[in-house]
Amino acid sequence: MSGNITLFTLFLIGFFGGGHCVGMCGGLSSAFALQLPSHIRRFWLILLLNIGRISSYTIIGVLLGLLGQVGISLDQTRSIQNILFIAAHILLLLLGLYLAGLTNTASKIENLGRPIWRRLNPLLNKLLPIRSLPACLGVGILWGWLPCGLVYSASLYALGSGSALKGGLYMLAFALGTLPNLLAMGFFASQLKGFLQQQYVRFIAGMLVCAWALWQLAYFTWQQSFF
Secondary structure, three states: OOHHHHHHHHHHHHHHOHHHHHHHHHHHHHHHHHOOOOOOOHHHHHHHHHHHHHHHHHHHHHHHHHHHHHHOOHHHHHHHHHHHHHHHHHHHHHHHHHHOOOOOHHHHHHHHHHHHHHHHHHHHHHHOOOOOHHHHHHHHHHHOOOOOHHHHHHHHHHHHHOOHHHHHHHHHHHHHHHHHHHHHHHHOHHHHHHHHOOHHHHHHHHHHHHHHHHHHHHHHHHHHHHO
């Protein structure tokens, strides 16, 4: 896939997976807001949390892209990128099924990141409850490392990019895709919470994610057959 198409794909993965993001992170954002001191406006909390989260996703992309750049030789690049592309969309398919309430396999995959999170969680606890604007940003940065199957799926793109720059851009595109849903949840939590918890809403969101994953896999298979 070309770079521009990959960036757009990752943006859509983040956007279509918004129901999962809201389910995992929307509650955290609301909880942080409830503990805010009076001198910090909710606007700054939501903004800085998401700036921190997007920064972490981009750093993850840079690190994985650098790892791919160092570890993948030129003759291996194409085949490994293909494998990672397939793995990313199989994971995305499982995530869609999980979001739709049809399987919990994706939640088990998310457990792979818990060892890292256990090391970072004490740092998060030191920043809570939030009492300053720098703390808002720090919590957002740590929040970006929360175990998440959707992030893992996007991360496989970054790893397969074979470039620190591309890896960072790929994860930035993904992060920007998640932004509309999390901003909406941050500012309109009370209005959206009940709606997003409806089973039919989660099912439709999950099916959209599954449809996107299947379409990408089918298109990839077609490309491999004719090119």
